Amino acid sequence: MTELTGVHKGYEFDIADLLRIMERLRDPSDGCPWDTKQTFTSVIPHTLEECYELVDAIQQGDLPHVAExxxxxLFQVIFYSELGKELGAFDFYAVVDGIARKLLRRHPHVFAGGAVEGRVQGSVTTDEVKANWEAIKQKEKGHSKTGGVLADVPKALPALSRAQKLQKKAATVGFDWGELSGVLAKLSEEMDEFQQAVTENDEESMAEELGDLIFxxxxxxxxxxYDAEGVLRQANEKFETRFGDMETAALEEGSALSDESTLQMEARWQSAKSRD
Structure with missing residues (x-):
């Protein structure tokens, strides 16, 4: 069995030390003035920032930075756990126990009898796993009592991610296109409606139809x-790289993009594209 406590060989600190560091930071008598003032709400922006920085490090393939x-x-989890402990609501060990129970419960195809070392004979397909996962989640959440299938999709998700999650959830009850052709036809329809709103110069309708088009x-x-958020991230990276190439090319010629015409910049853009 994996050792869960104690310092791993070659390292100085373990999870118990990290929990104690958090306690010290929050100590009202001699803790950190900034940390002692934080609340669940005030920490949220830092949590989002840290998650995005992790994603960026992964996409850059910088593994030492990924570890950092x-x-x-992890420190965000420790921070929230300390806040929960101070309020008598939960602590870090309750968080660990809760996720362990959830993973065991939602993977009956791996953990026989819900036991960590319980082993299931035979195999299941990825589609079966996904179907079982959703069915178990539905049972856990009791959607019939809490507002429906879409009720647990977090409103704080980035808009693209939330749109995809909403669509995925709706699809679990059959509200979905059976073929890609239907989805593409709907995209074309939304484009036509957006163009109509533009033609009519209806600002309110343009905003609404543009939202429908993106959805x-x-x-x-x-x-x-595809993950829509990931696809757009890649598009952002591609644009950033090409635009940087344009700036570099202009600088090498003693120019600046801000001084060039639209036609000149379009030529530089096409040149940058050809180097992809």
Missing amino acids: ELGDV SAVNVARHLG
Whole structure:
């Protein structure tokens, strides 16, 4: 069995030390003035920032940095756990116990009898795993009493991620296009409606139809098996790289993009694209 306590060989500190460090930081008598003032709400922006920094490190393939950012994300868990303990609501060990129980419960195809070392004979497909996972979640959440299938999709998710999650949830009860062709047709329809709103110069309608268009584009990504947020991140990276190439090329010629015409910049953009 894996040792869960004590310092690992070659390292100076363990999880108990980290928990104690958090206690010291929050000590009202001699803790850190900043840390002692924090609340669940005030820590949220830092949690989001740390998660995005972790994602960025992973996408950059910088594994030492990934380890560092994982530590920062873990510290967010430790921080919230300390706040929960101070309020008598929960502590770190309750968090660990809760996620362990959930993983055992939601993976009956791995953990026979819900036991860590329980082993299931035979195998299941990925589709079966996904179906069972959703069914178990539905049972846990008791959606019939809490507002429906979409009730547990967090409102704080980035808009693209939340759109894809909402679509995925709706699909679990059959509200979905059976074929990609239907999704593409809907995307085309939304584009036509947006263009009509633009033609009519209806600002309110343009905003609404543009939202529908983006939502439909997310649905295309979902049907193709892509993560819409990830796809857009890649597009952002590509644009950033190409634009940087344009700036570099202009600088090497003693120019600046701000001084060039639209046609000149378009030529530089096409040149940058050709180097991809």
